[in-house]
Every structure is written in structure tokens, then in C-alpha cells.
Amino acid sequence: MTLLQVPITEFLDQLATKEPVPGGGSVAAVSGAMAAGLISMVCSLTLGKKKYAEVEDEIRALMDRSESLRRELQELAEADVEAFRRLSVAYKLPRETSADIAIRRDAIQAATRIATDVPLRTAQAAAAILPLCSPAAQKGNSAAVSDVGVAVLLAQAAVRSALLNVEINLNSLEDQFYVRETRAEVAKLTATLHDDTEAIMALVNQQLQA
Amino acid sequence: MTLLQVPITEFLDQLATKEPVPGGGSVAAVSGAMAAGLISMVCSLTLGKKKYAEVEDEIRALMDRSESLRRELQELAEADVEAFRRLSVAYKLPRETSADIAIRRDAIQAATRIATDVPLRTAQAAAAILPLCSPAAQKGNSAAVSDVGVAVLLAQAAVRSALLNVEINLNSLEDQFYVRETRAEVAKLTATLHDDTEAIMALVNQQLQA
Numbered sequence: 001m002t003l004l005q006v007p008i009t010e011f012l013d014q015l016a017t018k019e020p021v022p023g024g025g026s027v028a029a030v031s032g033a034m035a036a037g038l039i040s041m042v043c044s045l046t047l048g049k050k051k052y053a054e055v056e057d058e059i060r061a062l063m064d065r066s067e068s069l070r071r072e073l074q075e076l077a078e079a080d081v082e083a084f085r086r087l088s089v090a091y092k093l094p095r096e097t098s099a100d101i102a103i104r105r106d107a108i109q110a111a112t113r114i115a116t117d118v119p120l121r122t123a124q125a126a127a128a129i130l131p132l133c134s135p136a137a138q139k140g141n142s143a144a145v146s147d148v149g150v151a152v153l154l155a156q157a158a159v160r161s162a163l164l165n166v167e168i169n170l171n172s173l174e175d176q177f178y179v180r181e182t183r184a185e186v187a188k189l190t191a192t193l194h195d196d197t198e199a200i201m202a203l204v205n206q207q208l209q210a
Numbered sequence: 211m212t213l214l215q216v217p218i219t220e221f222l223d224q225l226a227t228k229e230p231v232p233g234g235g236s237v238a239a240v241s242g243a244m245a246a247g248l249i250s251m252v253c254s255l256t257l258g259k260k261k262y263a264e265v266e267d268e269i270r271a272l273m274d275r276s277e278s279l280r281r282e283l284q285e286l287a288e289a290d291v292e293a294f295r296r297l298s299v300a301y302k303l304p305r306e307t308s309a310d311i312a313i314r315r316d317a318i319q320a321a322t323r324i325a326t327d328v329p330l331r332t333a334q335a336a337a338a339i340l341p342l343c344s345p346a347a348q349k350g351n352s353a354a355v356s357d358v359g360v361a362v363l364l365a366q367a368a369v370r371s372a373l374l375n376v377e378i379n380l381n382s383l384e385d386q387f388y389v390r391e392t393r394a395e396v397a398k399l400t401a402t403l404h405d406d407t408e409a410i411m412a413l414v415n416q417q418l419q420a
Contacts, residue, residue: 008214008221012243012280016250024360027244033222033363034237040226041233067302070222146378150234150371154241157367160411161360167418168356201370208377 003081004074006029021084022077025119025165027078032126032158036070038151039063039132045141055139062132062140069125069132073158076122080165083118087111112172119165120182126158127189133200142207149204158195159189212397213291214240214284231294232287235329239287242336242368245405246280249273249342249359265349272342272350279335279342283368286332293328297321321418322382329375330392336368337399343410359414366407369399392407 003011009145015022043063046052052059090107094100129151137148163186171178213221213232253273256262262269285307300317304310339361347358372394383389 001389004218004222006217008216008218008240009284011218012214012247012284015244016254016277016280018251018254018257020251020255024248024357027248027360027364030218030244031241032226033369034240037222037225038234040235041228041230044226044228045230047228067226070226073223074219136407144230144233146374147234149374150237153367153370154237157241157363158267160363164356164359164414164418167415204374205377208374 025080028161033073035151035154039066083115116169119162123162129155145207235290243283245361245364249276295345326379329372333372338403341364355417
């Protein structure tokens, strides 16, 4: 059974144990998937309603995007588990001969690279939810605007959470070109994250008071 | 089958539909439960390790607390669904005679009160995770410090998300004493939330660089 096929209670029980999987990386991806799912819900609650007939096409395009990000984030939650397993196996490779040591070292580097790429892609996918939130708050079913707020908050938490998992792995990577490129991408993803989140929250709160 | 007994993929699929349940309230509670579960994981990874023998009792107490908050948040995720169902039924009560109208009005007020209490308790439980995070980051297994970071970020998002759901219901409540009391509690829960979160994140980042 894959990670997301287990009941939520069981996932939460497994999370609490000392088994390192599932861990923060999968949780970040699941949070992002919930954020995307909430945007899809807001779109679903808008489509087919006479009051929102004018924005039908735009909302449909938003929903295509949120559903595609949700699928991607669900896959990344599973990929995080697989990346962790590969890393564990690599660390357990024999290190008796010099050939063993060289093979083990390469395997660890390759596995760490994957364990960095997965949360980086998680952060990118979660960050891509934010641009969907303003139009969802402004043009989607106004009865569901609080759900857009929840989506924004969870997407932000997912980006920052995933980047913590990027950070821990970057320290063990030897490919300095990749490390530099990744740090630049991390900086890009976080540069306006706080301000973007609060701008959308202001929009949501404004609608809630209306 | 209750909300948390369904597989995660199915929960996410249901979220994306126009069915209003599950919605932002349950998502807030699940996020809080994941945050609590991550603190429990960090404690589990600390207990029984020689290196951390000195803090064993403190970590065990932390874990009792995080597991109790996790259980509470899981119950609140289910309670949110039930509160929504009650509200839906109340709105559908007949309104033909003046007796009908009075009964329906009272039923809606009572159901809205529950639909406000559940996310308020969710916000309180999620906020109670934050004080567990500093000791977990400072004294828990240092290999899992990024998981403490994810817990903090998700707990913060859960508090703010739950409070959005309090906010939408407060507007329809007639009991002005309850409304004032609740707004005071909301203000208390949010007053230092941002600063507390960033203080713990600074601690986590400091440990990640070490």
C-alpha cells in the first residue's frame, strides 16, 4: 500500500512513531495537496452557478491548474518516501574495499540529490498555488472565501516546510554548481512568499467582512 | 466510515468536489494533527537514545502532550463534519408556521454556535503545539530538527485557518456576549502567533546550520 492509500488516522499514527517515514517532507507535500484541493473545491462550488456564469471559463482554467498541482503534490508525497528509502539503502552499502567505498559514496550523493529535488519540486508546486488564490478569492463563490484563506495559509506552510527539507540535504551535497543553483531557487521561492500570502489574506478578510 | 478513516487520496478527492464537507475546518484540524504528530515523531526519535538520556523525562512529557493534542485535533476534524451536517439540517427545517420559524431560528443559532466552537477549539489545540516546539528543537534529536520546523509552520497555519472558520460563523450569531468573548479569544490566539512562530523557526534554522 502506498503512503496516500492508508487511512488518515493510520498516516497520523505512523507519523508519530520513530519510523522516519512518513516525515516532514511528505507532510509538506500533503499540506500542499490539501491547499490545491481547497482551491478545486472553491472552483467546483462556482462552476455551473448562474451568478458566476461570466467567470465560468476562467474558473474552469483555475481548476485545471489546481487539480494538476494537486496530482503533482500527491505524487511528490509518495516520491519523498521513495527518496528516503533510497538514501537509507545507500548508507547501508558495504564499505570494505576501496571499490565499495567509491560506489557507496556515489550512491549516497545520487540519493541525496533526489532527496533534495523532491522537496524542491514540492516547494515549487506549492508556491504555484498562490497565484490561483487571488482570482479564486475575487471571482469564485464568495460563500467559500474562507476556504481560499485556508488554501493560502497551507500553501505557504508547505513551501517553507519543503524548503527546510531541501536545506538539510544541501549540506551533504558535493556538486557545488547544483548547490548554488538550488540556493538561488530557494531564495527566489521565498523572496515574496510572506508578502504574497498576506496580500491574499487581506483580500480574503476583506471579503469575509463584506 | 468517518472522515479520518478514509484513505488520504480519497480525502483529497472529496475535498476537491463541490461537497462542502470536508472543507477548510477539517483541513485546519488535520494540519494541526500532522503538526502534533511530527512533534511526537521527534520525541520518539529521542527517547531511548543514550545521547539524550538526560532529557528522557522531559521528552516523554512533551510527547504525552503532543499525543494528547493530536487525538484532540483528530476528534475536532470529525466534529467539524458533524457540526456542518447539523447546520445544514437546521437550515432545511420547515418555516411554514410561526412556531416552525421560531424553532428553525433557534436550531440555526445552536448549530452555528457549535460550528464556531469546533474551529475555536481547533485553533486553541493547534496553538498549544507551539510551546512544545522550542524544547523539541533544543533538546530533541537534532537529526529531526527540520521536522520541528515543519510542525511549527503547520501549527501556525492551522491556528489561522481555524480562526477563519470562527470568523465566518461569528457574523451570524445573535448572542453578543458569546461573540465578544470569542473575539477576545481570537485576538489572544493571534497576538503573538507570528512572532512566536518566527522565534522557533530562527531556533530551527540555527540548528540546521550548526
